[in-house]
Amino acid sequence: MSQTPLVLVVDGGGTTDGVQRPVTEVAVGILVDAQGRYLLTSRPPGKVYAGYWEFPGGKLETGESVEQALRRELQEEIGVTIGSAVVWRHSLVDYPHALVRLNFCKVYDWSGALHMHEGQNHCWERLPVSCEPVLPGTVPVLAWLAEEEAGAAPSPC
Ligand SMILES: Nc1nc2c([nH]c(=O)n2[C@H]2C[C@H](O)[C@@H](COP(=O)(O)OP(=O)(O)OP(=O)(O)O)O2)c(=O)[nH]1
Numbered sequence: 001m002s003q004t005p006l007v008l009v010v011d012g013g014g015t016t017d018g019v020q021r022p023v024t025e026v027a028v029g030i031l032v033d034a035q036g037r038y039l040l041t042s043r044p045p046g047k048v049y050a051g052y053w054e055f056p057g058g059k060l061e062t063g064e065s066v067e068q069a070l071r072r073e074l075q076e077e078i079g080v081t082i083g084s085a086v087v088w089r090h091s092l093v094d095y096p097h098a099l100v101r102l103n104f105c106k107v108y109d110w111s112g113a114l115h116m117h118e119g120q121n122h123c124w125e126r127l128p129v130s131c132e133p134v135l136p137g138t139v140p141v142l143a144w145l146a147e148e149e150a151g152a153a154p155s156p157c
Helices: 068-080 139-152
Strands: 007-009 023-031 038-042 057-059 087-092 099-106 122-125
Touching: 023 038, 023 068, 023 122, 038 068, 057 068, 057 099
Parallel strands: 007 087, 023 099
Antiparallel strands: 023 057, 038 122, 087 099
16 A cells, blocks of 8 residues: 555535544545456435445444455345455545545455445446546546556557
8 A cells, every 4th residue: 555645625525724633534446356456326306316236235333444344334234244355445534424545455355245225336447447526536546547447458469
């Protein structure tokens, strides 16, 4: 995890008046299937940025680690139980509604069938993804994944 966390300000961010806002920790799962596709889900009605596409996950509850929160959130939201998950990248995003630290974990190992419990849509995507709009805090992650894929690709003869 070599990334330096910069703050991405979205839609003007919060109005701080010089006062630092508390950081809300969020666990985000990048599920990668056997074909190398990524699972994206749409934000359910009633949530901020409803209808925007994101990777599934949610806020940490008191005392939880990122891995514990991610396991709980994915069970609640999409019905799967993940194996181990470690933070791959993180970022800080200043939205009008909250200052969030996004802890992105790649997940290759899970059990259970996908079931969207919150009325979300879902899709398995290769890069570049075709679903839109993508949540602003999620857009940079797609670029990181693309960079990583490009780095992993065999060089042309
Ligand atoms: N799950 C997820 N959240 C993201 C992504 N990108 C991004 O900016 N976020 C932001 C949006 C929200 O401000 C925050 C997640 O909060 P949330 O409201 O969805 O979390 P939650 O499921 O725990 O929701 P709730 O308890 O309020 O119902 O993280 C992403 O790819 N996945």
